[in-house]
Amino acid sequence: MSYIPIRTGAEPERRDAARNREVLLRSARELIGECGADGLTMAALAQRAGVGKGTVFRRFGSRAGLMMTLLSDAEAEFQGRFMFGPPPMGPGAEPLERLIASGVERIAWVLEFGELARAADAAAHNRFDVPAAVLWHRHLEMLLRNAGVTADPWLMATSLSATLEPERLLHAVRVHRISPARLTASWCELVSCVVRAA
Amino acid sequence: MSYIPIRTGAEPERRDAARNREVLLRSARELIGECGADGLTMAALAQRAGVGKGTVFRRFGSRAGLMMTLLSDAEAEFQGRFMFGPPPMGPGAEPLERLIASGVERIAWVLEFGELARAADAAAHNRFDVPAAVLWHRHLEMLLRNAGVTADPWLMATSLSATLEPERLLHAVRVHRISPARLTASWCELVSCVVRAA
DNA sequence: GGTCTAAACGGACTGCGGTCCGTTTATATT
């Protein structure tokens, strides 16, 4: 298990390191465009970027770390929307409205970035304890509480986030040809009846 | 992708093959007892059983296939109970009763055999299309229909089975110290409100 | 510019799942 450096703004990385990181991210996006996220190999990435394989792992720690880095902008933007954005997803709307909107937007997000998210999940040692997953879970749990759900909101949030996992959603869409509209309709149904029961 | 032979009763395997299969299964259980399911490697299994690695893959196709074979007795027994067993899980009870009982029993089952199931899932290329998963999904879907759920029972069954996945359940119990009782209580809550909404 | 050091680098190496293919063997047939 390797040490993954935590960057604070105070101690910037060396110039060559920063340059290599940019080259690696650019190359990774190119490779994924050509071969898909599952087709990217760490060795191929190193070669394309013109660095050694050790450098790739030094920068990103693991394949999962690389995928999460590639996702981080999209993830941060999404987090911003459900935490600070405008209603109905952001604060200001009723809890049930926010729950519905959060799920609907999440489904759209997964359909756009899900391949990367799926690759990150597949490579991660424990996908449930990664910061983005914890934040998302807490968000759902909080909305459930605010909506008056008293019966174990923590586990209910677990069930809800299980429903929205990239692997499952992509499987439903790609293998079973479920339309996005059906996914969102079912989400609304599910979350409504959970809240209504409270 | 290798060819996985389907055994019909009509064409029995050769005697040496049958003997090796037994030795391999016994050795696999021993190794799992010593190192855990995640600690078992195919090469170590081959060595312990005194056969070549090729033989292991010929018998089971893949690591996932091995794990599923090891699970198959427990899986079949569970299937028998929800399909043909006595109420409340088997036929005869009300649909909601059966849903609740099925989930409660499933949670207990996962807590007992989940490590193997988790290992099988992790190694499988697509865990959702494996016969046992399909059967379980169909069972939940049918019960939802019988309980009067008209709004997309297929996707509802997907959400429900996501809730009961070994990886999630084991994570809840082992990392977050959630008690089995809490898991079953939350399941009852969830499934009740889904049905009540119908 | 010279020196020093912590950081970054690179690629050989390990361990694992999975495949390939030349060799061996169980079993049916004569």
Place this chain on the structure above:
DNA sequence: AATATAAACGGACCGCAGTCCGTTTAGACC
């Protein structure tokens, strides 16, 4: 018993993620 043949066998081999460690270099300090 001899033969034929399909099946089973075994282990060298491949690709990949991840590690290790000797070498190089950025950049700070003089």
